[in-house]
Amino acid sequence: MYKKIPKNTIHRLPLYLSVLEQLAEESQNQEEFFHSVDLEKLLNIKNSVIRKDLSYFGEFGVKGKGYNIVSLKTALKEILDINVIKKTVIIGCGNIGTAIIKYPYFTKINLEIVAGFDVDPKIIKQKINQTPVYHIDRLVDFLNKEKIQFVILAVPVHASKFILQDLITKTDIHGIINFTPISLKVPKHIKVINSYISAKILEMYFYLKNTNA
Template sequence: MPKPVTIFTDSLPVSTKWATNMSWKKRIGQTVVPRLSAYNRVLDKLYRKGVEIISSEGLGEKTGYSAAQIRKDLSFFGEFGQVGRGYYVKELEDAISQILGLDTTWNVALVGAGNLGSALLAYPGFRERGFKIVAVFDNDLRKIGKKWEGVVLRDISEMQEKIKEEDIQIGIVAVPVEAAQQVVDMLVLSGIRAILNFAPVRIVVPEDIELRSAELSSELECLSYFLTNEKAVG
């Protein structure tokens, strides 16, 4: 017998399974979504191994997060567990997939077909998780028209048209720093709604656009910090 879930404005009962009318719109912290992604990966592996049920503690061991953390994270979205038993692996995986929006395929545009761009294009992990790069743009005339990984390289000028045509919602930016903001502006104008940026610069986007930046060198700099300070050899 599920308990009512408290909402922003008022409260209403919610069915046992998640899926309902987004009634769980409490404010979600910045930290939980990346963790859901991790839970999901582990659940997927467990499912393929034939594990049917797992406790928050078990999932904690596999993911590296605390059992309490996992229970709290999930509780933002609903009640997925069986009290006294744990979580049914398949059921929880499906629920999280739905929460993350991974129950559909996303069309993705990639801008920049240099080293990094072409690696991302060939990276199988994106496709596996439902992200399909259906358009690649570059401004290097020698590359335009060539077919890489089954996708034709297009000139940047075709961006707007192609993004509309293919209903692309997500853009990946893998261009040099100097070009990054400009490319992002173009993507926004083309109607894209979320951007993953690999250029190590601060990018500004309108409020309604979601932006994430993956700073490769910055990660190494953090390691460098810890080597020179925290974990310095006596």
């Protein structure tokens, strides 16, 4: 439990890990070092920011030498709690939900999608990859029984309201990754991470409008 980690630092940690995974794959040599200026070039993040970010969690480098790729990777995995297997469910198995279930990179971060939920009888009782899909009526019981900590919400807008109510009042989840294009009102013990696509597109619109001119 760390205190006072800047939000932006947390956003950057997965980026660091992503680059380290790449570097570790590319290099055969387990003893290979790299340094913060290398990482700056790869990520366009200032080397001093990188070193400061890491310093919140400990000292991972060797002065005059840099960081060992493998051991920093290991440290970051520990910080991000990747070594513990996590279970989650997808609520809403439409296009987005199904794509997430099939997403091939979750094994890398030890995430298991143990079930999907939907209302469409054509989808229910089928399996998407290895993942069973149940009727959404069974959602609350499932989450409680399996002690799921966070869910991925990928339902249409009109369905989100009553599902959210159930999640808040009848389960003990602590996090929602939200792919719906609306903002969710939740009590403050629940962390919502918005990942809706339109917002990213709109950010791009704004950027394009205000740099070409």
